[in-house]
Amino acid sequence: SQQGEEDPQALSIQEGENATMNCSYKTSINNLQWYRQNSGRGLVHLILIRSNEREKHSGRLRVTLDTSKKSSSLLITASRAADTASYFCATVMNTGFQKLVFGTGTRLLVSP
Amino acid sequence: DAGVTQSPTHLIKTRGQQVTLRCSPKSGHDTVSWYQQALGQGPQFIFQYYEEEERQRGNFPDRFSGHQFPNYSSELNVNALLLGDSALYLCASSLATGGSEKLFFGSGTQLSVL
Numbered sequence A: 001s002q003q004g005e006e007d008p009q010a011l012s013i014q015e016g017e018n019a020t021m022n023c024s025y026k027t028s029i030n031n032l033q034w035y036r037q038n039s040g041r042g043l044v045h046l047i048l049i050r051s052n053e054r055e056k057h058s059g060r061l062r063v064t065l066d067t068s069k070k071s072s073s074l075l076i077t078a079s080r081a082a083d084t085a086s087y088f089c090a091t092v093m094n095t096g097f098q099k100l101v102f103g104t105g106t107r108l109l110v111s112p
Numbered sequence B: 001d002a003g004v005t006q007s008p009t010h011l012i013k014t015r016g017q018q019v020t021l022r023c024s025p026k027s028g029h030d031t032v033s034w035y036q037q038a039l040g041q042g043p044q045f046i047f048q049y050y051e052e053e054e055r056q057r058g059n060f061p062d063r064f065s066g067h068q069f070p071n072y073s074s075e076l077n078v079n080a081l082l083l084g085d086s087a088l089y090l091c092a093s094s095l096a097t098g099g100s101e102k103l104f105f106g107s108g109t110q111l112s113v114l
Helices: none
Strands: A010-014 A019-024 A031-037 A043-050 A055-058 A061-066 A071-076 A085-092 A106-111 B005-007 B010-013 B019-024 B031-037 B044-050 B053-057 B064-068 B074-078 B087-094 B109-113
Touching (some): A010 A019, A031 A071, A043 A055, A043 A061, A071 A085, B005 B087, B010 B019, B019 B087, B031 B074, B074 B087
Parallel strands (some): A010 A106
Antiparallel strands (some): A031 A043, A031 A085, A055 A061, B005 B019, B031 B044, B044 B053, B087 B109
């Protein structure tokens, strides 16, 4: 079963705009990761945030984590058409086992 | 440096048949995990192999089995295929030690059961 939900399910924006995706989960976690998937193929790791961190940056990506609300958000700034993909959050409950529990995903469409 | 490779890319089977999917992990990785992704859904964890043994298993029936070889490559076997087994099967590799917890995914095998 899925760990939680992502919101929105789909997002359509113009190039240059920012895109924000939200993820909620159900259980205590060790870390939360965001992955990107193009056209239903393999997933690519974007960023990892640990349960004792509140915010993390990587290039145009900014991730926040609120463990009290069991939620995370992914912000992509200055989006490009190449950012069009599905984005998934995934939680890890126990470090050492690297078992990911994925959310339902957000489909992002960035129009030129 | 080769990433995670999976074969075949696509596969069509009929109900009741058996299928074997293959995965070679990223060079240097020793742990292989398998995920099933139904259309429009997030991937779901099937099982994980480390040191040639199944270390963890998700909520999948015994029809799903696997194997890991001494060179760390892995196979996923599904017996008595059902229509509902149609999905993208993803292999992911990682290193059990060293502190990095991100997974590297292959491009997947698209299985269609008719």
